[in-house]
Amino acid sequence: MGDLMTRYGPATALIVVDMQNDFALPEGSLYVRDGESLAPLINAEIERATTAGSPVFYTQDWHPAVTPHFADFGGSWPPHCIQGTYGAGLVVDLDVVGQVVRKGAHGEDGYSGFTQRDAETGATVPTELDALLQAAGITAVVVVGLALDVCVKQTALDAVTNGYAVTVPTDLSRPVELSPGDGARAVAEMAAAGASAE
Numbered sequence: 001m002g003d004l005m006t007r008y009g010p011a012t013a014l015i016v017v018d019m020q021n022d023f024a025l026p027e028g029s030l031y032v033r034d035g036e037s038l039a040p041l042i043n044a045e046i047e048r049a050t051t052a053g054s055p056v057f058y059t060q061d062w063h064p065a066v067t068p069h070f071a072d073f074g075g076s077w078p079p080h081c082i083q084g085t086y087g088a089g090l091v092v093d094l095d096v097v098g099q100v101v102r103k104g105a106h107g108e109d110g111y112s113g114f115t116q117r118d119a120e121t122g123a124t125v126p127t128e129l130d131a132l133l134q135a136a137g138i139t140a141v142v143v144v145g146l147a148l149d150v151c152v153k154q155t156a157l158d159a160v161t162n163g164y165a166v167t168v169p170t171d172l173s174r175p176v177e178l179s180p181g182d183g184a185r186a187v188a189e190m191a192a193a194g195a196s197a198e
C-alpha cells in the first residue's frame with residue numbers, strides 16, 4: 001500500500017466516488033455489499049489527505065427518474081440515486097470537505113467521474129472534474145468509494161487516460177460483483193492500464 005505519509009501532498013487529490021445511500025446502505029436500491037463499512041475508513045483517509053495538503057473531491061450519481069441508464073429505459077441498472085431522493089444523498093457519516101461533482105444529471109449514461117455519454121447524441125462529454133483537478137495543479141489521484149468494479153474502476157481508468165498517476169487502495173472500496181470475480185478483474189484491468197491498484 002505504500003507509505004501513508006507520502007501518498008498525499010498538494011499535487012495529489014483524493015477522489016471519493018459515489019458514497020451514496022442507494023449504494024452504501026443495505027436498504028439502498030443498488031446496495032454494494034459491505035458498503036456501510038466504508039465511511040469511517042474513508043473518513044480516516046480524508047483526514048490523512050487533508051493533513052498533507054491534498055484536496056478532496058467527491059462524485060455523486062444524480063439521475064433523473066427517466067434515463068437510459070436504468071433498465072426500464074434501455075440501460076443496465078435498477079433505478080438508483082434519483083435526484084433529490086434520500087437514496088441519492090451522500091451517506092450521512094461521510095465527512096464532506098471538498099467539492100462534489102454530480103454525474104448523470106441531464107440523463108447522461110456512464111460510470112466515470114470524468115466523462116459521461118450524452119443520452120441523445122451518444123457523444124462522450126466531460127464532467128467538470130478534470131478542469132477542477134487541473135485548476136488545483138493536481139498530477140496524481142487516489143480513488144476510493146463505490147463501486148470498485150463500476151464507477152471506481154471507470155474513474156481510475158479515465159484518470160490514467162487523462163495523464164494522472166493513479167492509486168486505488170482496494171481496502172477503501174467494495175465491488176458490486178454482478179458476476180463473481182468482477183472485483184478481481186477490475187483490479188487487474190486497472191493495474192494493466194497503469195494504475196496502482198492493490
Ligand SMILES: [Zn+2]
Nearest residue numbers: 061063069081
Ligand atoms: Zn448510476
